[in-house]
Amino acid sequence: MKLTPRNARGAAVRVAAVATAALVAVGLSGCGPEIGSGSASTSTSDTSVLKAPTASSPKGTITIWDRSGDLFKVFDAAIKDFNKVYPGITVKHEAVDIDSKLQNTLITGTDVPDGVFLDDAKVGGYVDYLWNLKDVLAPYTKDIAKQKVDVNTVKGGIYGVPFDLDPGLLFYNAKALSAAGIDPSGIRTYDDLIAAAKKYQAYKPGAKPIHLEQTTFLGQLQLEMYASQLGTSLAGADGKLRLDSPQYTKILTWLDSVQKQGLGTRAEYLSPSDIGALDSSSEVFYPWAQWFDFAPQQQLKTTVGDWRAMSLPAWSSGGARSGAMGGSSFVLPKDGKNSQLAWLFYKFLMFDKAGYTAVYGSNSVYPGGLNTSVPAYQPAANPAKPLFQPISAMGDQDLWSTAITAGKQIPGGAPIPSWWTGAVDYLGNDLQKMLDGTMTPKQVLDQSSTDIQTNLIDRK
Template sequence: MSSSSSDHRAAAPAVGPAAGTSRRSLLRLMGAAGIGAAATGALSACAPGSSAAPKALGSTVPTQAKGTATLWFRDDDLLKVFRGVVPSFTKKYPKVTVKLVGVDIDTKLPPALISGAGVPDGSFFGDGSVLGQAEHLTDLTAQMSKYRADTVQYKLDSNTSDGRLVGIPWDTDPGLLYYREDILSAAKVDPSQLTSYDALLDAAREIKGRDAKARPIPLEQDPNLATQWLMMLVNQQQGTGLVDAKGKLTLDTDAFRTALTWIKKVADEGLGARSKFAGTAQIAQADGGTVSLVPWAIWYNFLVQGTFKKSTGHWRVGQLPAWTPGGARSGVMGGSSFVIPAKAAEPDLAWLFYEHAVYSPEGYKAVFGSNSVYPNGLNTALPSVKSALDPASPLFKPLPGLGNQNLWEVGTKASLAIPAGYRIPSWFTQAATTYLGPNLQKLMDGKMSVADVIKKSTSDIQTNLVDRA
């Protein structure tokens, strides 16, 4: 819910049979799940955590590890899932106790990192928030060295600041193409031919030609999520996001012009349905057949599983179209990682837990495989560990809402295909909510041109965010 600026599910919404309030809370945190906001404001009261003097990471020999580590998660279903990892961790490190605590991370973690008051030993954090707090995080470069080759590269890029790896990648949120097989069949559209964005437009035209009320492609009304969606499209083309490896704005590039022009065509031709993700309107549009072609993150299946009624079983999923022949057919939209505060009292114990949870088979199987929270497995995100992304060894089961299609096979292929080089500036959320996001809305509403969106957004972001960073 979970990319990436905050974590969008905790990276993306964790969805499964255990539907309930916590799952709805995940949806409210969707902007944090992929690209979350870094909290600002006055320091809050001290939250649970150690107050002991910080230790240097690497000072504890794993076989001699002992003590207690406090780790923060969002207070949602994902917290319950990770508690299922504790038994196998405790078996491996019997003298270590880990306390998994649910808190409002976006509000409490940033001030705790700065002050050191009540700081946890480790925390879940949205990818979009990590680099904004890099100076307050432990350098994990040495610890992660043996896992680099087994980690999806873009996750390493999005957690690296000035050559320092400051986050432990957790999930990937690959872009996929969800579609209504019944509607495409009636319009004589072959989904296997949707290999380019021009072909996707042609398919939308065919569907609308059969039903004048159809608006096959959703156009997101939330500025933050719409910007994340745009980043997914751009990441496919140039392997970066809003900035390149040197921190230079990439808005005035062919990749952005191409993506924005495509979005404008969708809007201008009446091929797009304006609504907010998981809102009542969007659910009705997709379930009722108005929407039938959805290029979105893997966590769109939250809606397929948990909210659609009339259309359940008619949805399918495939790779995103490519912008150029042979080009990437996946992009990133959301994500989260784990961080260890520089002022943590027990950084080694936190590292041992995250190493176990993320990189050991018993750890990632406990999270993504069948568990007490999600009997069919956690299927709204995928691991960032390459060895865990084996198409032949699914961690979760096929989804009835997708006609029992093998989402694992489709998703793992997409995760491994996400272009490297994705970086999220510390000011991403401000850009998405105040400048680029609102301008993107005006483009979709026919009130701004592509050139105007690029010119104004570049000027405003450069002046108000980049130059002041």
């Protein structure tokens, strides 16, 4: 079975899917609908909070929206397992261009689905249209990765059923490093990474060992991965901008240093120039989300089998060795006709062993299991009980335990603000100017903070 870049994981798909997130969300913020007329019972004190169904044998039909592609096929195949537990619930599973269709559907309240697959970046902008899931999630919340709970939490309510955890990892060319006499286990901090890059460059003159992302969107997304390690992000839980900070200063200064010392390959993620640098063993360090494992499995030719992954370096000794980079969840619109039954579907997929095994384990779409992320639900993320198999294109590395270990180190997060993608026009662009040598880290922080506050936050 050919592995293709699954929804929101391949570069082009992820950029297209998430790049519209804030633009869509901005259009929805502050214009919430009437409380939905769906069949879900609600609390008398808060009519936006979904309650679990009480029927012993629930029956009905639910409409579930997912994007077309590999994940759609994975979820579709899991329906038969769901129906073994809930035979009375019919799942009408539809492949939909969610980015173009969801906004108008929620505004008009016509043919609203019961459940939708949604990027975490979008959840905060849609909350007026969604059920607050804090009550139904209560039995599971303590066992869900804190970062995933945090990004779905807005003003005390939880608006998404967390799906995947996308831990940042340091991918490295093990064969090339071995030839250069570099032991990757000695790379514990980002200073160590620079030292290793210098040593590799001495071994292979002309090499630029560390990946520096050249696209504005993915560059900003990677920046947020680094920030996540330090327990911060562009906005706090209160929605206020917090870019101009010691944490972002530290990250930008490091990136600037990598560029100025000639240690970085400036390239667009998995573009021909990027692939060329990877396959020529010029670019041997790639700090990125787990979904980079697509590259050795499908993109690389000369160095296939040479790549491995480890936890990211820490920003200081003893610091967190991973940060979140991307992610998705499931939301339940208030105007869905059978919201409670849709909750049962997602409850099964994410919190029932048969469900999460059907999603992440061996299936017709991914014979070796879905390996581009790990479950956000901790009982499913057991390092001793892998749901996907070692990856042959990575020398049969047990990526499962590596990713699980890294994921457990991700600090908590905050809701992704609706203006996040709009910030790419400022921060994403200024970051590239810094890497071009035309701005300093301080100038990036000062200018981007002013532009984001003035043009995005204050104008809302």
